[in-house]
Amino acid sequence: MNCSRDISAAQLKREEGILWAILIAALGVRLAYLYQAVDTPLFDVLLIDSEFYDRRARAIVAGDWLGDQPFFMNPFYSYFLAVIYVLLGAEYWWVGLVQAVLGTGSCYLIYALGRKLWSAQIGLLAAGMAAIYQPYVFYDGALLTAAPITFLNLAALYCLTHAQGAARWLWGAGLLLGVSATARPMVLLFVAAVAGWFVAQGGRRGWRQWGLVAVGCGLVVGAVACRNYLVGGEWLLTTSSAGMNFYVGNHPEANGIYAQVDFLSSAEPDLEREAFIREAEARTGRELTPAQASRYWLVAGLRFAVENPLAYLALQGRKLYMFWNGVEAQNNLSLYLARDFVPLLRWCILGWGLVAPLAVVGWATSRRSSLLDLYLASYLAACLLFFTSSEYRLPVVPVILLYAACWLANAAAWATGGSHRRLLGSCLLVVLVALPINYRDAGAERLTCKRVDYYNFGTLYQRRGDWAEAESMFRKALRIDPSFAPAASGLAAVLAQQEGGDSDIQRGLEFFGAGEYEAAIAAFSRAQPSPGLHNNLGLCYYRLGQWSEAAAHFHKALALDTSYARAHFNLGLVYAKQGDDQAAADAFAQALELDPNHAQTHYRRGEVLLRLGRPGAAEAHWAFLHARNPDDARLQTKIDSMMQANP
Template sequence: MSAPEPGRGALIGALVVFVVGLALRLAVLVQVEAHYPLADRPVIDEASYETWALEIAGGDWIGDEVFFQEPLYPYWIASVYTVLGPERHGLRVVQALSGALVAAGVFGLTRRLFGPAAGWLAGLGFAVHRAGLFMPALLLKPNLFLPLLLGLAALLALGLAPPPVERRSALRRSLGLGCLAGLGALLRGNMVLLLPILVAWPAAAVWRRDGARRALALAAATAVGVLAILGPVATRNWVVGGDLALTTSGAGTNLYGGNNAQNPYGRATEFDWVRGIPQFEAADWAHEAERRVGHELAPSEVSSFWLGETLRSIAADPSLHARILWNKLRLTLGAYEVPDNHSLDWAATYVPLLSPLVPGYALWGSLGLAGLLLFVLERGRGARRGGGAALAILYLLYLGTIVATVTSMRARLPLVPLLLPFAGYLVTRFLAADRDPKRLLAAVAIGAAATLIPVFDAHELQQDLDKREFNLAVYSVEAGELERAESIATGLARRYPGTSRVETLLAELESRRAFASLEDPEGDRAQAQSLLQKALGRLRLVVEHPQTNQRERFRANALAAWIQLQLGNGPAAARRFSDALEFDPADEALRFGFANALHLEGHVDEALEQLRLLEPTPQVLARIAELTGQ
C-alpha cells in the first residue's frame, strides 16, 4: 500500500468532504436554533465564555485576575464578534466552517498516510460524526481546539524533521509545533501535560540520524515556540494577579475533580462545596481550600492545595484510584457520549439530525480502535508507517491526559480525528489481497468490545437525562416560564421524591407563584401565604436534613432568606442570610439582603457595616444614605 502524492483527486476529495460536512452542520444548526431549548441560552461554560468575550470585545483585553479558565477561546469569540457583531448565529456558522475544514483535513491526512479509500472513510466519517455535527452550535472550546490539534497531528505525522539538507525547514516546523502546542495549552489544560513530550519530540525524531547537536537545536526551537505563546500569558498573570501561573490557576482543581472518591467515574461533576458555574467556581474552590488550611491562599496556592489533596488521596488508597482511572478509560473508549455542559442524547430529543441512528462514536470508535490495534500488530504496512506511528502515539498521549483528568463528550471529541485514520487503515487492510483474516477478526472483536460494552446501566443513563431536565426547569424559572418548569419539576418529584435539589426547585416555583399573586390586586392572598409557608417548609427540611451537602444547603438558605425578607420577617431572614454567607462570603447580593434584614430587626449600625463592605454602587450608596438620613 503506497501513499499517493497530493493532486487533483486529493483536492476534489477534500472539497467533497468539506461540502458534506458543512451542509450537515448548517442543517443541524438550523434545527438547533429552531427547536433546542438552550439555543438562545448559553449555559455554564458557554455563558462564561460569552460574557468574557463581550468584555474583551468591549475593550477589556487584559482583565484583572489570574486566569482560572483557559483564555484563548473567549478571545477567539471576541475577535469573531468584533468582525461579525455580537450575534451567536454568525459565530456558529464560522464554527460550522471550521468543523467542515477539520473533516477535509482528516481526509487529506488519512489519504497521505493510508491511501484514497482510507481517506474517504475517515474524512466522511468526521463529516457525519454525530458529536461533531452538534459541537458548532455550542459555544465551547473544541470548535477551536479541533483544527489546532489536527494541525499539530499533521506536523508530527507528515514529516516533522526532514532530511539534513532542509535544516531551516526543520527548525521552522519545530517552531510551529511549539506554537501550536502553546496555543493548545491555552485551550485545553490537559495539553500542558504534553508540553515536555512535544518539546522533546523533534529531537527524538532526528537524534540517531543527525546527532545530539542537531536534535537539541530542534528541541530548542520547539521550546521557543511554546514560550512565545505562553510567556506573555504567564507575564500577564503575574502583572494583574501578582501570582505565577503559566496558563491558569485551575490545574489542581481539574486534576482533583477527576480523581477523588466522590467521583468514581471521573466525569464533570459538582462537588459539595462548588457551584458548577464558572462565575462562582474559582471562588468556591478557593474558599473551601482556605477553610481547610485556615488562612487565605493565592490562586496558585489554591491549585497546589488541590493537587496535594489528590496526591494524598492516591497515596492513601491506590486501589480506589486505579479503579477510577479504569472507569475513565472505559468511558473514554466507550460509545456513550458522557454529558458535560450538554447531553447529546438529550439534545437529540429536540434535534432530529442528532438521532442515535446518525453514525457516532459507537461505529467510529469500534473501527478506529480495531484499526489502531491492527496497525500496531502489523507494524504499520505502507510508505507512511512512521507517520502512522506518530499519529498513534499522539492519540495515546492525548487519551492519557483525558484519563488523568476529567472525561466527557467535549473532552473526547478531539480524539476522533486522530482515531478515524486508523478506521480507514482497517478498511484498506480488509480489502488488501495479503490480509490476515484471523488478525483482522481479532482486532475488530477487541475494538467492538472496548467500545460497545456499556459502562452504565439504563437507570444511570436516565439520571443523566433527568439532570438536563432539571437544568431546563431551573432556566425556565429564571426566564419566568413557570408552566414549563412546573411540568418538568412534577415529573422529577415523582422519580426523585424528597431530594434536596427537587425540593428547592419546587420551593422556588411556589414562592414565584405566591409573590406574583401578592403583587396582583386581584390575587388570592390566602393561597399565596399558604404557598410561601409550604415553600419555607420544604426549604427547612432541606437545610435540616443531615445528608444535605454544603452547596444545596446554601441554595436552600439563600432562597429561604429572600422569602423571609419579602415577608418582612427580619430575624428569620437575617439568620438565613448569615448561614448562606458562610458558604459564599463574597456574594454581594446576599450581603445586601443581609443588611436589609438587619435593618428590619432594628440593627441599623450592623446594617450599615454590611453595606460598607460592598462595592459602592448607586443602589448601595442610596441605601446607606437612607439609613444615615443623609
C-alpha cells in the first residue's frame, strides 16, 4: 500500500517536473522571439488590423472608451491593448510579453485537457508540441487577436470538461466564450452546437446546463449589442462587418481565403468599411446604414450560392483544401515574412504540415473526445461559411496537437510492445495523409512568396516618410517577382523622393490636378528623372494632345523600368489616339501581363480589338469586366453600344 503510494507520488513529481520544464521552455521561446523581433519591421510599423487595434486602443486610453459608431472590427482586442497600455505602458514589447504569458498558459491548458480526457503522457506530449509550434510562437508575438482567442477558448473547454454539472464552471465557460466571441464571433457556432453535446450527455438536464453556458455567453455578447444600439441606433450582435466578410468568402471571384474584392483600394479597416458601404449604396441607389449594408452583402453572397450551386460547391472544396493544407494563409501579417527577420522561427520547424497528419491518424486509431470533435467541426464549418486563414484555424490547433499526441503515445506503445507491423502500417498511413496536406498548388504556393508582404511594408514606410526602409522593402518585393508592378511603381516614387525632386514633383502633381498641364511639365522637368516622373510627363503631354511627346516619355519610363504596367497602358492610349490600333492592342496586352486585373486595360483593349475586327477577343475582355461587375448597368450599356456600332 505504502509502496504504491510512493510510486504514485514519484510519478506525480516527475510529471510536474516535466510540465514545469515545458512551460519554462514555452515562455523562453516566446521571449526569445520578442527579443529578435522587437527591432525589426514586425514591431516598427503596424499592418492593417494591428494598426487599427493600436489606434483604437490609444483613443480608449485618451478617454474615448465608448466610440461613436457601431463596431466594424471586433472590439475585444482594442480594449485588451488599452488595459495593457494603461497598466504597463503603450509599448508593443509589453503586449508581446503579456501574450507570451498567455501562450504559456495555453500550453498548460492543453496539458490539462489532455490529462483530463486521456492521460498525463498525452497532455505532456501535446503541451510540449505547443511550446515550440511555429505559428503559436509567431502569433503570440503579433498584435493580433489570435493569442487571446486561443487562451480564452482553451479556458472555456477546460471549464466544460471539469464542470460535471456545477453551475460555476458552466457560467465560467459561457463568459469566456462570450469574451472570445467579441474577439472573433466564429466561436458562436460552437456555443450553439454544444447544446447537442449537453443533451447527449444528460438529456433534459443537459438543456439546463447548456442554458447556463448560453446565458453566460449572451451576457457578454448582449452588452456589445446594446452598446452598438446605443451609439448607432441599430442592433448588431458584435460588428457590422459580418455581411461583408461573408461576401468576401462567397462571390464569383472568391478563392477560399481572404482576398480583396475588386472595388476595394485597401484592406485597412476604415477604408474597407467605407468602400463596402459606398459600393452597396451605388448598387442599391440609396443611402444605407452599416447594418443595412451588412445585410446587402450577406444577401449578395447567398444569392451567389443559390444561383451558382456548382461554383459554390467548388468554392467549398477549395476552402476545405485550404483549411487542411500545410500553408499558413495570412490575412494580416505573414508568418513567412516574419521568418526572414526572426531566425528563431526557422528553428521552430513544428507546423501544421507535420502535426495534422499525425492528428488525423491519431483521431482514427484512438479514443476520441466528442466535445473536442464538436469544437473542431464548428470552426471548420465557420471557415467554410466565410473563408479560411491561418488565424481562423489557429484555435483548433490544440485539438490537432492532442490527437497528434495520441498517435505518438500509441506509436511508442506499439514500438515497446513489439507490435512492429501495426506501427509500420500506422506510419504508412501518416505518410499517405501527409501527402495531400503538404501538397501546394499554385494558389497555395503564392501565399508563401512574400512579394505582397514586402510591398505592404514598403507602403507603410513610404507613408511614414522613411524612404530608405521603403526602398529596401520594395526592392525585396521585386527580387521575389521582378514583374510586380505595384512594387516597381512604389520604388520609382521613393527613388524620386530620395533624389531631391520631391518638392518639384509635389508642385507638378498639384498643377496637374488643377489642369495646368504646361506648368506641371515645367515643375516635373526640374525633378530627377525616374520611371514615375517620365510617366507623369507623358500624361501631361497626353492631356495637351501632344501624342508624340507623350509617347516619347512613356518610352523613357519603360526604358528605365520595363515592368511599369501603367506606362504600357498609357502608351496604348497614345497609340489609340494616333490611330495605330494594333500597337495599342499590343501595349495593352503587355500591361495586362504585368497587372492582369486592371479593369481599364481590359476595357480599352476590348475597344481596339473590336475596331481591328476581332469581336470574339474583345468580348473575352468585357466578359471579364462583367463577371467582376455583374450589376454595373452602365458598363453593359457601353459594351452593347460598341457592339452595335461595330457589327
